[in-house]
Amino acid sequence: MIRINKLTYRYPNTTQPVLIDVNLEIPSGTITLISGASGSGKSTLLRCINGIVPHFTGGVIQGEIQVFEENPIQSGPLKLAGLVGYVFQEPESQFVFDVVEAEIAFSLENAGVEQLELNKRINQIIDHFQLNSIRYKHIQDLSGGEKQKVAIASALVNHPKVLIFDEPTSQLDAQTAEEFLQFLVNLTTTFGLTTLIAEHRLERVLPFVDAIAHITQDHHLIFGPPRKILPHLDLAPPIVRIAQSFNISPLPLSVGEFSNKFTKLIKNKYPIETEDSPVDTGPILLLNQLSTNIHDQNIIKDISFNLNQSEILVVLGPNGTGKTTLLRSILGLIPSEGKRELFSKNMEIMKISSIIKHISYLPQNPNDLLFADSIIEELKITLKNHHQRKTDAQLIEFLEPLDLAKQYNRYPRDLSIGECQRTAIAAITIHDPEIILLDEPTRGLDYHSKLELSSLLKNWRNQGKAIMVVTHDVEFAARLADRVLIIENGKMLFVGHPRVAFTQFEKYQTQTARLFSDTNAIIPEDIIFDEKNGN
Amino acid sequence: MKHRISWILWLVVSLYLALTTRNPYYLSLQLLELSFLGYFLAKRKGSTKWLTSNIRFIGIVLLFSGVINTLFSHQGKIIFFKLPQQWLIIGGAFTLESLTYGLINGLVIAVLFLIFNIINLALNTRQIIHLIPKIFYPIAIILTISLTFFPTIQRRISEIKEAQQLRGNQMKKIADWLPIVLPLLISSLERSITLSESMTARGFHPQQSLRSSKNVLIGIVLALFSIFSAWILQLFDYPPLISIILYLIGGISVLLTFFIANRKISVTRFYQEKWKLVDILASIFFAIIISILVILEISGCSPQLTYSPYPVITQPIFNIGAVLLNLTLLLPLIAIISTNCKENDPD
Numbered sequence A: 001m002i003r004i005n006k007l008t009y010r011y012p013n014t015t016q017p018v019l020i021d022v023n024l025e026i027p028s029g030t031i032t033l034i035s036g037a038s039g040s041g042k043s044t045l046l047r048c049i050n051g052i053v054p055h056f057t058g059g060v061i062q063g064e065i066q067v068f069e070e071n072p073i074q075s076g077p078l079k080l081a082g083l084v085g086y087v088f089q090e091p092e093s094q095f096v097f098d099v100v101e102a103e104i105a106f107s108l109e110n111a112g113v114e115q116l117e118l119n120k121r122i123n124q125i126i127d128h129f130q131l132n133s134i135r136y137k138h139i140q141d142l143s144g145g146e147k148q149k150v151a152i153a154s155a156l157v158n159h160p161k162v163l164i165f166d167e168p169t170s171q172l173d174a175q176t177a178e179e180f181l182q183f184l185v186n187l188t189t190t191f192g193l194t195t196l197i198a199e200h201r202l203e204r205v206l207p208f209v210d211a212i213a214h215i216t217q218d219h220h221l222i223f224g225p226p227r228k229i230l231p232h233l234d235l236a237p238p239i240v241r242i243a244q245s246f247n248i249s250p251l252p253l254s255v256g257e258f259s260n261k262f263t264k265l266i267k268n269k270y271p272i273e274t275e276d277s278p279v280d281t282g283p284i285l286l287l288n289q290l291s292t293n294i295h296d297q298n299i300i301k302d303i304s305f306n307l308n309q310s311e312i313l314v315v316l317g318p319n320g321t322g323k324t325t326l327l328r329s330i331l332g333l334i335p336s337e338g339k340r341e342l343f344s345k346n347m348e349i350m351k352i353s354s355i356i357k358h359i360s361y362l363p364q365n366p367n368d369l370l371f372a373d374s375i376i377e378e379l380k381i382t383l384k385n386h387h388q389r390k391t392d393a394q395l396i397e398f399l400e401p402l403d404l405a406k407q408y409n410r411y412p413r414d415l416s417i418g419e420c421q422r423t424a425i426a427a428i429t430i431h432d433p434e435i436i437l438l439d440e441p442t443r444g445l446d447y448h449s450k451l452e453l454s455s456l457l458k459n460w461r462n463q464g465k466a467i468m469v470v471t472h473d474v475e476f477a478a479r480l481a482d483r484v485l486i487i488e489n490g491k492m493l494f495v496g497h498p499r500v501a502f503t504q505f506e507k508y509q510t511q512t513a514r515l516f517s518d519t520n521a522i523i524p525e526d527i528i529f530d531e532k533n534g535n
Numbered sequence B: 001m002k003h004r005i006s007w008i009l010w011l012v013v014s015l016y017l018a019l020t021t022r023n024p025y026y027l028s029l030q031l032l033e034l035s036f037l038g039y040f041l042a043k044r045k046g047s048t049k050w051l052t053s054n055i056r057f058i059g060i061v062l063l064f065s066g067v068i069n070t071l072f073s074h075q076g077k078i079i080f081f082k083l084p085q086q087w088l089i090i091g092g093a094f095t096l097e098s099l100t101y102g103l104i105n106g107l108v109i110a111v112l113f114l115i116f117n118i119i120n121l122a123l124n125t126r127q128i129i130h131l132i133p134k135i136f137y138p139i140a141i142i143l144t145i146s147l148t149f150f151p152t153i154q155r156r157i158s159e160i161k162e163a164q165q166l167r168g169n170q171m172k173k174i175a176d177w178l179p180i181v182l183p184l185l186i187s188s189l190e191r192s193i194t195l196s197e198s199m200t201a202r203g204f205h206p207q208q209s210l211r212s213s214k215n216v217l218i219g220i221v222l223a224l225f226s227i228f229s230a231w232i233l234q235l236f237d238y239p240p241l242i243s244i245i246l247y248l249i250g251g252i253s254v255l256l257t258f259f260i261a262n263r264k265i266s267v268t269r270f271y272q273e274k275w276k277l278v279d280i281l282a283s284i285f286f287a288i289i290i291s292i293l294v295i296l297e298i299s300g301c302s303p304q305l306t307y308s309p310y311p312v313i314t315q316p317i318f319n320i321g322a323v324l325l326n327l328t329l330l331l332p333l334i335a336i337i338s339t340n341c342k343e344n345d346p347d
Helices: A042-049 A102-109 A115-128 A144-156 A174-190 A202-208 A226-233 A238-245 A261-270 A324-330 A375-385 A393-400 A417-429 A448-464 A475-480 A496-504 A509-515 A524-534 B004-020 B024-044 B050-072 B096-122 B126-131 B132-166 B174-201 B213-236 B240-264 B277-299 B321-338
Strands: A002-010 A019-026 A031-035 A060-065 A084-085 A162-166 A194-198 A211-215 A222-223 A283-294 A299-309 A312-316 A337-342 A359-362 A435-440 A465-469 A484-488 A493-496 B079-083 B092-095
Touching: A002 A042, A019 A042, A019 A211, A019 A222, A031 A042, A031 A174, A031 A202, A042 A060, A042 A194, A042 A211, A084 A144, A084 B174, A102 A115, A102 A144, A115 A144, A115 A312, A144 A174, A162 A174, A174 A202, A174 B132, A194 A283, A194 A417, A202 A238, A202 B092, A211 A226, A211 A375, A211 B213, A222 A226, A222 A465, A222 B050, A238 A509, A238 A524, A283 A324, A283 A448, A283 A493, A299 A312, A299 A324, A299 A337, A299 A465, A299 A493, A324 A435, A359 A417, A359 B132, A375 A417, A393 A417, A417 A435, A435 A448, A448 A465, A448 A475, A448 B096, A475 A493, A475 A496, A475 A509, A484 A496, A493 A496, A509 A524, B004 B024, B004 B096, B004 B126, B004 B277, B004 B321, B024 B050, B024 B096, B024 B321, B050 B092, B050 B096, B092 B096, B126 B132, B132 B240, B213 B240, B240 B277
Parallel strands: A031 A194, A031 A211, A084 A162, A162 A194, A312 A465, A312 A484, A359 A435, A435 A465
Antiparallel strands: A002 A019, A002 A060, A211 A222, A283 A299, A283 A337, A484 A493, B079 B092
C-alpha cells in the first residue's frame, strides 16, 4: 500500500513546485497508471516513492509518504531499495555490469544476501523470466526487449513489494508492448506486487490498469479508477474519444469492452466509403531492389518504392526489422546493392555531402545534434555547414511554425522533449531540403507534442516536401500517412494506401480500425466527423 | 588450474624468481618456460598469434637493453672496439661485459612482461576485480562500470558523428569536433546521473570509510611502519633476520586489517570461485615453495641465482637445484593438462 498525503515538492534552484498538494492512496496488488504531459512531474512522483527524491536530488519537500511500513522521506533510498524495484526509462543507461547474471545479482550483493540464498534467488528469477539462454551473455549484445527483461529481473530479484516503471513501452512496437503489458499483469499477480507505470500511450496501457493518477498541467494530481479519471483528460485514446462522443457508458477501455452492439449501431448509421489511392505526384526519390548486408547478415532485402513530392510516407514494422538500416542505406551511410535515384540521378556516384543538401535526417536521439548555446545558434551552424546565410529575422520567421520563435534564444537542452525535438528538426531543415527522413520521432513525446509534430509535418507536406517517417506508433502513423510501407524481417510486406495498411494487417490495426473492422475508418475523426455530418 | 588464489601464489613465486635471478642460464630457462606456458594458454583461448607477437616484443627489448648498456657503460676487459674518449657519453670502450649485463637486464624485463601477460591470459576481468578486497568494494564497482562504459562511449561517438555529418559537418578542422565532443560529454553526464540513480535505487552505498574505523587505521599505520623500517634496516646491512621479522609483521597486519574490515562490510559477492582439487594442490605446492624460500632467506642460505659479468666475465654457475626451482613455473601447465579441463568458462 502506498499513501501520499499533501505532498509538495520543488527541485533545488527552482521557484515553481513540480508537485503540488498531491494526495494518493494505492491499495496493494494493483496496477496504477501515472499519466500527464512531459515535464508534468511523473518521474518526480515515482522517484518520491523510493526516496531518490529528495535524498538524491535535494530540493524542498513537504507532506507525508508511506510505502508499506517505510517512510521514504525519512528512511532514504537505501532502506527503500529492498521494498521498491525501479525500472528506468532507458534500460541501457542503468546497467552496472557487463554480464546479465552479474547485473541481476547487483542488488542482492548490496543487500548482503548470503551466498546460498543469493544463488537460489538468481536461479529462480532467471527461470521465471526465461533468461537461461542469455544468462552469460554480454548485455551490449542483447536486443532491446531482452535488455528490458534483464532490467525488470534485476529490479524484482530483491523481492520488492512495489515495482515502478518509467515509460516502459516507449521503445517497443505495438505487439511487443502488448506482450510486455500482459507479462506485467502476470508478474503483478504472481508476486503480489503493487505496480506503478508512467506512460504516454494510454491506448496501450488502459486495458491493464486498475487506477489512473493523472498529473495536470498545473502540477496537481487527480486519482481514481480509469472511468472516473478519463473524462477529465483532454487527450484520451481513440476508443475512449469515440465512446465519449456517442455518450456510451460505462466507458470502454479496450476494444473487447466496446460492445458489438454499439459498433453496429454506429456503423449501420454511417457507412464509410472507400477512397481512391493517392495520386502519383512524380517521384523525387526512387529505390529499386535495395538490399543491405551488415556483417554478412542480410538486413534489408529487395526493397523498391518511390517517394513523391508532397507526400508523407510512413514506414512501419516491428523492432529490429531494418527500418533504421533502410534510412541509412538511402543516405549511403552503409553500402547497399540496388538502384537509388534522387531527381533521376544515380545516388551511387553522389557524395554524402551533396546528398544531404537534398535529404535531411533526424536521428532517433535528437540530443545527438544539439550542442550550441541557443536555438538560433543551432540553425546558424547548419547554415554555415551548407555555406548559406540568413538574417536573424528570417530564422525567427522559420521558427514560427515550429512554435519556437518566442524562445529562439533559449538553451536547447533546457527545453522540453517535444521542443528539443522540434529544435533538432529545425536544425536539419533550415537549409530547405526537399526530402526529410525522421527516425522514430515520437519516442518519449506526449500527446500534445505528437499532435504538434504531425501538424507541422503535414504543413510541410502541403508546401511540397517529401517526408518519410519511420515509426511503430500506429495511432500517430494513421493520423499522418499518405502512404504506408510495411517492412518485416527486412522484406517489403506492403506499400500502399493507409486505409488498407491500418485495416488489413492485424499487427498494425489502429483501435478505430479494430472497432469498425469492416469499414475503412482508421482514426476517431473518421467516425466522429461522420456522426456530426450525419446530423 | 583456474582459481585466482593459485595463480596469485604462482605470481609470487615467479616474481621472486624473476627479481632475484641474474644468472643468464636460469633467466633463459624462465623465458622459455613462460613462452611455452603462455603459448599453451593463448592457444586454449583460441589465439595462435600470441607467441609470434611476444617474441617480436622480447627481441626488441633485448636488443634495446643490450645496445643501450653497451653504448653508455664502458667497463670490462674484453673490448670489441673503441670510440674516442672525448665523445660525450658514448665515447670509450665497447665491452662484452657491458653487452652481457644489458642482455641480462633485458631478459629480466622480458620475463616480468611474460609473467603479467600470462596472469592476464589466465584470469578473466571478473577474477581480477575479485582480487580487490571487499573494503574497496566501490573501487571494484568503478572498475566494472568502466569496462561497460567504454564500449558505450565508442558507440555513442559513431552515432553522434554520423548525425552531425548528415547535418553537413565536414569533419575537416579540429573545430568540427566540437559538435561531437559536446553532445557526447552531455549525454555521458546524463547517463552517469541515471546510472547513479539506478545504483542508489538498488541499494548501492559507499561502505563505511576506512578512516571511520580506528582498528583499520591502526592496522594500516603499523603495517606501513614495519615494512618501511624493515626496508631501511635492510639497506644499512643490519642482520637480515630483523628485516624479515618486520616484513612478516607488516604483511600479517595488512592481511589481518583487511580480514577484520572485510567482515564489517555487509555486501556479498555473487561470483564465488569453486576450489577444485588441482587448485588446492597447486596452491599448497606454491605455499610450500614460498615458505621454503622465506626460510632459506632467513637462514641466509638462499639459492645462488645471482651473477654479474663485472669485473671480468666468467662462466655462470649451473646448479641442478636452481633449475628444479625454476621448473616450478611450469606447474600450471602440468596442472591443466593433468586434469584435462576444458575452457568452459562463461567468459
